[in-house]
Amino acid sequence: DAMVIQNPRYQVTQFGKPVTLSCSQTLNHNVMYWYQQKSSQAPKLLFHYYDKDFNNEADTPDNFQSRRPNTSFCFLDIRSPGLGDAAMYLCATSRTGGVVILQPQHFGDGTRLSIL
Amino acid sequence: AQTVTQSQPEMSVQEAETVTLSCTYDTSENNYYLFWYKQPPSRQMILVIRQEAYKQQNATENRFSVNFQKAAKSFSLKISDSQLGDTAMYFCAFVDQTGANNLFFGTGTRLTVIP
Numbered sequence: 001d002a003m004v005i006q007n008p009r010y011q012v013t014q015f016g017k018p019v020t021l022s023c024s025q026t027l028n029h030n031v032m033y034w035y036q037q038k039s040s041q042a043p044k045l046l047f048h049y050y051d052k053d054f055n056n057e058a059d060t061p062d063n064f065q066s067r068r069p070n071t072s073f074c075f076l077d078i079r080s081p082g083l084g085d086a087a088m089y090l091c092a093t094s095r096t097g098g099v100v101i102l103q104p105q106h107f108g109d110g111t112r113l114s115i116l
Numbered sequence: 117a118q119t120v121t122q123s124q125p126e127m128s129v130q131e132a133e134t135v136t137l138s139c140t141y142d143t144s145e146n147n148y149y150l151f152w153y154k155q156p157p158s159r160q161m162i163l164v165i166r167q168e169a170y171k172q173q174n175a176t177e178n179r180f181s182v183n184f185q186k187a188a189k190s191f192s193l194k195i196s197d198s199q200l201g202d203t204a205m206y207f208c209a210f211v212d213q214t215g216a217n218n219l220f221f222g223t224g225t226r227l228t229v230i231p
Contacts, residue, residue: 033218042207042221043161090161092219104151105219107161 003027006091006108013081014116021076021111023091032074033105034066035090043090049074050096078113086115118143120210122222129198130230136183137193137225139208148212150184150191151219156204164206167191198229 004025013019023032030051035043047056049068063085065077078085089112092105119142129135141150152164167175167184174182179199183192195202208222 040224040226042223043219044221045218048218104163104166106163107153109160 004091004093004106004108006089006111008111009109010112010114012114012116015083016080019078019081019113021078021089021091021113023074023076023108024072025091025093025106026072027093027095027106028071029093029095029103029106030071031094031096032068033092033094034064034074034076035092036085037088037090037110039087046076081113081115083115086113088112118145118210118212118220120208120220120222122206122208122225124225125223126226126228128228128230129195131198131200133198134194134196135198135227137195137206137208137227139191139193139222141189141191141208141210141220141222143189143210143212145212148210150182151209151211152180152182152191152193153207153209153221154202154204155207155224156201159204161207165193195227200229200231203227203229 007022033048034046037043045057046060063079067075088110090110091108094105095103121140148169150167153161154164155161165175165177165180174184179196181194205224205226207224209219211219
């Protein structure tokens with residue numbers, strides 16, 4: 001089945017040690033999103049790629065970066081994780097643009113990041 | 117700026133009963149979409165139902181239906197014949213027709229279905 005896959009499911013890193021989360025999709029969607037979701041809160045959009053164009057939300061910390069080497073893969077890099085970055089990170093995809101009827105976002109299972 | 121408000125942090129319902137989750141939103145846009153997403157414990161967020169703002173008819177998906185009141189900017193979700201598998205966090209979300217389909221989420225309602 002076509003889907004959005006996030007690896008790993010659980011990630012533990014040390015305070016200040018860089019970490020990379022990955023997301024892949026088989027839906028061939030042109031837009032990919034990264035959300036941060038803290039316990040009992042709504043997902044918060046960090047950034048998204050519209051095709052190859054990177055779009056950063058205004059309040060996303062500089063500590064968070066992203067790469068999209070091709071249509072299928074997108075990475076979230078946290079350069080120096082702090083305790084406040086412990087959260088669930090959700091990847092989502094969508095097909096949009098032109099006269100395409102709006103497609104809802106498809107989410108991965110998420111990666112739960114813990115900071116020691 | 118778009119805002120989405122869910123005023124019920126937690127709700128519970130007896131199995132087989134009906135429950136309604138509330139959602140209001142604020143926008144100056146005329147064309148937009150509204151969604152309800154379900155996030156079961158430790159599981160993937162999935163789409164429950166969607167509504168296009170230009171459609172007057174309320175969307176329905178099996179046991180799930182919405183009451184969309186555009187003038188009041190209200191978008192409630194009704195779950196009929198509640199099942200144990202409906203236990204989850206429910207997020208109301210808004211997206212306008214500009215740009216890349218960015219979702220604005222409400223804070224969520226935790227629904228528990230009681231056997």
